[in-house]
Amino acid sequence: MSLQVILGNFALILFVLMVLTGVIWCLDVFYLAKQRRAAADRALADYDARNARLSAEGVKAEHGGSRATIEAALLRQPTWIEYSGSFFPVIAAVFFLRSFLYEPFKIPSGSMVPTLVIGDLILVNKFTYGIRLPVLNKKVIDVNDPQRGDVMVFKYPRDMSQDYIKRVIGVPGDKIAYENKRLTVNGKAVGYTPLDDYLDDEQPVYHKQLQENLAGVPHRILNDEPAPTLNLHQVYDFPNKEACDYNEDGFSCVVPEGNYFMMGDNRDNSADSRYWGFVPNKNIVGKAFLVWMNLGNLKRIGGIQ
Structure with missing residues (x-):
């Protein structure tokens, strides 16, 4: 298939984009998000243990706000995953509509x-x-x-x-x-x-x-x-x-x-x-x-x- 045909086939471009963003979305939902959650849990456990040790030694513990900040930072999606996850349902919906229901054209x-x-x-x-x-x-x-x-x-x-x-x-x-x-x-x-x-x-x-x-x-x-x-x-x-x-x-x-x-x-x-x-x-x-x-x-x- 020539490059001209590929560039002129909007349905093919949509399909490729849908597959790419869909793979990234699935990878995040079923694997990467769990990895981030596990990393956050380990970091929070270390944070709580350190604060408990400090309290036992009579040292004032860190504020609770720092705990929330640590968790939010570790659970935050990388930008490329965030954008892929946002675009995937939109691209999939457009692809479905254009492929099976209605497609727009302009009379040239x-x-x-x-x-x-x-x-x-x-x-x-x-x-x-x-x-x-x-x-x-x-x-x-x-x-x-x-x-x-x-x-x-x-x-x-x-x-x-x-x-x-x-x-x-x-x-x-x-x-x-x-x-x-x-x-x-x-x-x-x-x-x-x-x-x-x-x-x-x-x-x-x-x-x-x-x-x-x-x-x-x-x-x-x-x-x-x-x-x-x-x-x-x-x-x-x-x-x-x-x-x-x-x-x-x-x-x-x-x-x-x-x-x-x-x-x-x-x-x-x-x-x-x-x-x-x-x-x-x-x-x-x-x-x-x-x-x-x-x-x-x-x-x-x-x-x-």
Whole structure:
């Protein structure tokens, strides 16, 4: 595993920190604390014996405050143990939440505009598609499968250190066709309703906006009319590419078993399955369901359709 992958894998970093702080915490609770207690007991016994001897000789004994000071000093945790013990439950809680329940992400690009815009802070449900082992991302318990229309986060097949977010267009066995910027799924044309043009926040440009109804999930998409339906020179070689047929007007693909076909809602400004292929089940991270914050536009807060 390369250093770049390790540094880009926050879950792995959290796991390592949790293990290190957890080992130190356990070492202290089950061994070092007992050692400190035994050392304090010996020191206090010596202190009491010395005071008893002094009293017997008629010498005034030391004040009791010194006894408490000695005990506190010997029982005090070293700084490195104290900090480890403080951080361990926090790191463990964050690791559990991110691994099995919800993970936050920030939208870095405009490929999902208008559904998601740059700067949106989203939450992803990590268990809706099954329980997976942290770091390894191996599914151990089945729950639900991704459905057409879901907005899904996954590991980019060409670089597993990167997280991508797109919409599920095709599930295993589906035949997907995209011609003249219109989708057909299993021979049935997807419905489109024209909407008002969309003004891009990043640059003063209007885009054609449509409501797409995919398997009963209505959502908005953008089309850049002057752009070609597909840039063939940008299509990579990818696993199961033989299941796809490309031409100047578009393409058709049969989604292989255990894979999903993904597309961005900003159709002419999205690098997606049209160009780099299918997303294997093992790459799935979770389902995006909530924009919980956008510092530039609080009106963005809400559910993801």
